[in-house]
Amino acid sequence: MTQTINVTLKIWRQNGPKEKGRFETFNAENISTDMSFLEMLDVVNEQLTRNGKIPIAFDHDCREGICGTCGAVINGRPHGPEKATTLCQLHMRKFKNGDTIAIEPFRAMAFRVIRDLVIDRSPLDEIIQAGGYISANTGGAPDANAIPIPQQTAETAMDAAACIGCGACVASCPNASAMLFTGAKISQLALLPQGRPEAAERAISMVRRMDRLGFGNCSNERECEAECPKEISITHIARMNREFLKASFFSSVK
Amino acid sequence: MQLDAKIPVGPLAEKWDNHRFNLKLVNPANKRKYTIIVVGTGLAGGSAAATLAELGYNVKAFCYQDSPRRAHSIAAQGGINAAKNYPNDGDSIRRLFYDTVKGGDFRAREANVYRLAQISNNIIDQCVAQGIPFARDYGGLLANRSFGGAQVSRTFYARGQTGQQLLIGAYSALMRQVAEGKVNLLPRREMLDLVLVDGQARGIVARNLVSGEIESHAADAVVLATGGYGNAFFLSTNAMGSNVTAAFRAYKKGAFFANPCFTQIHPTCIPVHGSYQSKLTLMSESLRNDGRVWVPKKPGDSRSPEDIPESERDYFLEQKYPSFGNLVPRDVASRNAKEQCDMGKGVGDTKIAVYLDFTDAIKRDGRGIIEKKYGNLFEMYDKITADNPYETPMMIYPAVHYTMGGLWVDYDLMSTIPGLFVLGEANFSDHGANRLGASALMQGLADGYFIIPYTIGGYLNEMNSGPVTASHPEFQTAVTAVSDATNQLLSVNGKRTVDDFHKQLGKILWDYCGMSRNNQGLEKARKMIRDLRNEFRENVLIPGSDSEINQSLERAGRVADFLEFGELMVIDALARQESCGGHFNEAYQTEENEALRDDDNYCHVAAWEFTDADKEPLFHKEPLEFENVHLTQRSYK
Numbered sequence: 038m039t040q041t042i043n044v045t046l047k048i049w050r051q052n053g054p055k056e057k058g059r060f061e062t063f064n065a066e067n068i069s070t071d072m073s074f075l076e077m078l079d080v081v082n083e084q085l086t087r088n089g090k091i092p093i094a095f096d097h098d099c100r101e102g103i104c105g106t107c108g109a110v111i112n113g114r115p116h117g118p119e120k121a122t123t124l125c126q127l128h129m130r131k132f133k134n135g136d137t138i139a140i141e142p143f144r145a146m147a148f149r150v151i152r153d154l155v156i157d158r159s160p161l162d163e164i165i166q167a168g169g170y171i172s173a174n175t176g177g178a179p180d181a182n183a184i185p186i187p188q189q190t191a192e193t194a195m196d197a198a199a200c201i202g203c204g205a206c207v208a209s210c211p212n213a214s215a216m217l218f219t220g221a222k223i224s225q226l227a228l229l230p231q232g233r234p235e236a237a238e239r240a241i242s243m244v245r246r247m248d249r250l251g252f253g254n255c256s257n258e259r260e261c262e263a264e265c266p267k268e269i270s271i272t273h274i275a276r277m278n279r280e281f282l283k284a285s286f287f288s289s290v291k
Numbered sequence: 292m293q294l295d296a297k298i299p300v301g302p303l304a305e306k307w308d309n310h311r312f313n314l315k316l317v318n319p320a321n322k323r324k325y326t327i328i329v330v331g332t333g334l335a336g337g338s339a340a341a342t343l344a345e346l347g348y349n350v351k352a353f354c355y356q357d358s359p360r361r362a363h364s365i366a367a368q369g370g371i372n373a374a375k376n377y378p379n380d381g382d383s384i385r386r387l388f389y390d391t392v393k394g395g396d397f398r399a400r401e402a403n404v405y406r407l408a409q410i411s412n413n414i415i416d417q418c419v420a421q422g423i424p425f426a427r428d429y430g431g432l433l434a435n436r437s438f439g440g441a442q443v444s445r446t447f448y449a450r451g452q453t454g455q456q457l458l459i460g461a462y463s464a465l466m467r468q469v470a471e472g473k474v475n476l477l478p479r480r481e482m483l484d485l486v487l488v489d490g491q492a493r494g495i496v497a498r499n500l501v502s503g504e505i506e507s508h509a510a511d512a513v514v515l516a517t518g519g520y521g522n523a524f525f526l527s528t529n530a531m532g533s534n535v536t537a538a539f540r541a542y543k544k545g546a547f548f549a550n551p552c553f554t555q556i557h558p559t560c561i562p563v564h565g566s567y568q569s570k571l572t573l574m575s576e577s578l579r580n581d582g583r584v585w586v587p588k589k590p591g592d593s594r595s596p597e598d599i600p601e602s603e604r605d606y607f608l609e610q611k612y613p614s615f616g617n618l619v620p621r622d623v624a625s626r627n628a629k630e631q632c633d634m635g636k637g638v639g640d641t642k643i644a645v646y647l648d649f650t651d652a653i654k655r656d657g658r659g660i661i662e663k664k665y666g667n668l669f670e671m672y673d674k675i676t677a678d679n680p681y682e683t684p685m686m687i688y689p690a691v692h693y694t695m696g697g698l699w700v701d702y703d704l705m706s707t708i709p710g711l712f713v714l715g716e717a718n719f720s721d722h723g724a725n726r727l728g729a730s731a732l733m734q735g736l737a738d739g740y741f742i743i744p745y746t747i748g749g750y751l752n753e754m755n756s757g758p759v760t761a762s763h764p765e766f767q768t769a770v771t772a773v774s775d776a777t778n779q780l781l782s783v784n785g786k787r788t789v790d791d792f793h794k795q796l797g798k799i800l801w802d803y804c805g806m807s808r809n810n811q812g813l814e815k816a817r818k819m820i821r822d823l824r825n826e827f828r829e830n831v832l833i834p835g836s837d838s839e840i841n842q843s844l845e846r847a848g849r850v851a852d853f854l855e856f857g858e859l860m861v862i863d864a865l866a867r868q869e870s871c872g873g874h875f876n877e878a879y880q881t882e883e884n885e886a887l888r889d890d891d892n893y894c895h896v897a898a899w900e901f902t903d904a905d906k907e908p909l910f911h912k913e914p915l916e917f918e919n920v921h922l923t924q925r926s927y928k
């Protein structure tokens with residue numbers, strides 16, 4: 038049932054990448070429990086604007102949990118307390134009247150804070166540039182049904198392909214590792230026959246790029262899997278490791 | 292002025308082939324000398340930028356998000372059409388063509404739509420080659436489902452995330468070209484003006500959304516793939532940042548805007564629940580394959596759905612349209628839902644909703660099957676509404692979803708400005724007055740992967756002008772104009788926020804230029820929009836400065852454009868004194884309340900030419916000729 042609640046927000050404010058940040062406190066009053074978390078922030082921002090203050094900068098676009106643009110650490114958890122949910126899909130009914138909510142940007146060595154909750158996640162694009170594709174120029178593809186793919190294989194590939202590139206896995210990892218993100222892409226393409234020809238080169242190149250960009254290593258904490266809004270399984274990290282080892286030992290790619 | 296669409300001569304099925312043969316090819320060595328700007332990295336822009344780079348052109352790709360993978364196309368759920376006829380149920384290129392023309396209520400160009408249907412099959416091949424994990428049946432072959440407005444199963448899908456998967460495919464191809472050094476990627480940039488040199492599109496001016504800097508970018512041609520303008524209504528299913536700015540500013544530079552009043556209201560969305568609401572969520576149309584739409588027979592019946600017996604339920608779509616049932620096209624389904632609610636038969640707290648009920652499907656197929664088909668949609672619904680659709684019917688209501696109108700383009704997808712090409716939802720081309728489900732993804736990818744790579748070559752061969760750099764005085768003029776406009780907005784320092792204005796504009800458009808329209812309401816809306824626009828200029832409040840991240844300023848620029856563009860939508864609606872597809876003027880309807888076209892007077896594309904802010908635009912028309920289909924009153928009975 039719809040109710041209204043009052044909550045206290047402690048939000049990270051930071052003017053630029055090189056400036057020092059700090060928490061600021063705001064009161065969000067008369068918040069309908071049907072609101073999404075971002076709608077609650079909209080309400081706070083409208084108020085700040087009307088009072089001549091600078092609103093809180095945060096990234097968002099689809100507000101449907103699919104574009105991967107939104108994200109912040111809510112009371113210590115990327116995207117907040119609800120399982121399998123992006124911040125834009127988190128609703129205020131998950132909070133109680135009188136709660137205090139701490140809101141911070143995703144933090145990682147490889148992600149710079151641009152302003153307030155807005156961060157630079159371009160290193161994730163760079164990992165994809167290192168090989169997260171199948172080299173099939175437009176035109177010349179064989180008929181789509183030429184190669185049957187077992188339904189289960191396609192489904193497992195789809196489980197990996199569901200990644201939205203939000204970076205929550207990195208933010209949740211004590212080592213700020215991008216293994217789940219990278220593993221999901223390597224795994225998706227390694228599973229499909231179309232992705233096999235470049236599998237070895239892809240695994241080596243993407244893993245190396247990830248290391249070079251300042252992402253940490255995986256020490257099996259499993260936080261990434263727990264916080265992933267799309268519930269991507271760490272079995273994809275295992276598949277990536279297998280692909281990487283196979284490529285390192287047995288293929289001509291070095 | 293009569294517009295020339297430059298449709299190639301010859302039989303329908305051979306036009307595209309002949310045209311491709313007649314277009315002069317750019318030799319590979321010369322391609323390296325050309326730079327092409329592609330604004331937008333959705334399905335249309337992403338596929339175009341990647342393919343043009345593969346061919347050897349230098350590409351600069353722009354988007355306002357932090358990564359090209361986040362373009363609005365990512366949110367498409369249901370699927371993509373193609374005339375593969377894998378299910379052997381009678382589909383063909385000709386049938387896809389016919390369904391699309393008919394679904395668009397005979398207001399689209401035959402030649403374009405036929406080409407689209409021809410290309411549809413190549414798209415699926417290309418996407419599978421890229422590693423897109425489409426749904427498959429037990430034998431490992433591709434699965435299909437059906438969508439509104441068609442009686443065959445021709446929709447390919449990847450769970451409820453088809454747009455995501457297709458976009459990641461295009462994005463991956465794009466990233467590969469970035470790695471090869473052929474694409475210069477410029478995210479977090481907003482195009483704020485188009486730059487013309489000697490009447491040709493030669494570049495853009497864009498704001499760096501992080502530093503605030505106004506940058507100039509020169510090129511040999513400009514491709515706009517900036518999506519639709521549904522957010523003119525404030526509440527829509529579009530991403531929050533979707534806007535008309537790039538297209539509108541090109542319009543102000545001389546590109547004609549076609550059919551701006553053709554907007555699509557999608558029947559299955561989660562209903563509005565509060566004034567704080569920021570967007571509406573679509574529940575994919577594919578749900579209508581298994582869900583049954585109904586309302587109580589008795590107006591004002593406020594029993595919960597479980598307590599209303601079968602005999603007191605009105606399955607109004609099944610009743611009225613026995614052959615298409617719940618799968619009638621979107622405009623028809625939306626108008627009927629509104630009609631039921633207007634009669635007081637709406638459900639839920641607000642009474643502005645109808646049920647979409649899966650009880651029978653779950654009984655018939657079992658929960659497992661339904662979960663496999665729609666699991667993520669049901670979950671999303673549950674998250675937003677805290678209702679479980681496996682146990683209680685969904686509540687849905689129509690919402691603004693897609694815009695068929697857009698910049699006018701010829702058969703080559705070139706606008707009225709030489710060298711300015713427009714792709715995807717941003718152009719007006721293929722969907723007439725109503726788009727069928729699963730055909731926007733098809734069109735975006737057809738435009739980007741398979742059409743622009745040919746047609747742009749034809750243009751570059753003939754453009755006949757030398758290189759231009761960003762130091763050309765036209766760029767300086769544009770930068771100054773953009774900076775002045777920005778400072779003007781910031782200096783108002785009024786009392787109302789940008790969103791406040793946007794919401795009010797949205798309400799005006801929804802009330803008077805939405806699902807059904809009448810002349811009196813449209814006239815009224817026009818005046819209201821003008822007044823609101825004037826107030827905006829004197830009373831908008833934008834905090835912060837222009838030399839930093841300033842999300843209020845970004846929105847202000849977009850809303851300023853919507854406030855001018857909204858009037859153009861109304862002007863276009865008034866000029867079209869007929870009903871067709873998504874444009875339903877109450878004065879023109881059949882006895883059965885269907886849209887009544889006037890083919891003698893309005894079988895044309897309306898294309899508007901900008902004159903001056905606050906002045907009447909000039910009207911131009913492109914007559915539509917139908918040589919291969921017979922114009923009929925659409926019937927889905």
Ligand SMILES: Cc1cc2nc3c(=O)[nH]c(=O)nc-3n(C[C@H](O)[C@H](O)[C@H](O)COP(=O)(O)OP(=O)(O)OC[C@H]3O[C@@H](n4cnc5c(N)ncnc54)[C@H](O)[C@@H]3O)c2cc1C
Pocket residue numbers: 330331332333334335336353354355356359361362363364365366367368369370371453454480481482483516517518519528529530533534536537573692693714715716717728729730731732733735
């Ligand atoms: C919820 C939802 C579900 C849908 N489901 C389906 C479906 O199942 N099947 C189907 O066929 N269609 C569907 N559609 C429609 C379809 O998704 C869109 O029509 C299509 O994706 C549009 O693609 P596009 O490439 O033209 O533009 P978009 O994907 O909207 O991309 C626009 C691009 O332009 C950029 N841009 C915009 N303005 C500027 C500017 N001023 N400066 C710089 N960059 C700019 C953006 O950053 C973005 O990269 C759906 C739509 C919605 C809203």
Ligand code: FES
Pocket residue numbers: 096097098099100101102103104105106107108123124125126
């Ligand atoms: S805004 Fe798109 S995932 Fe949250």
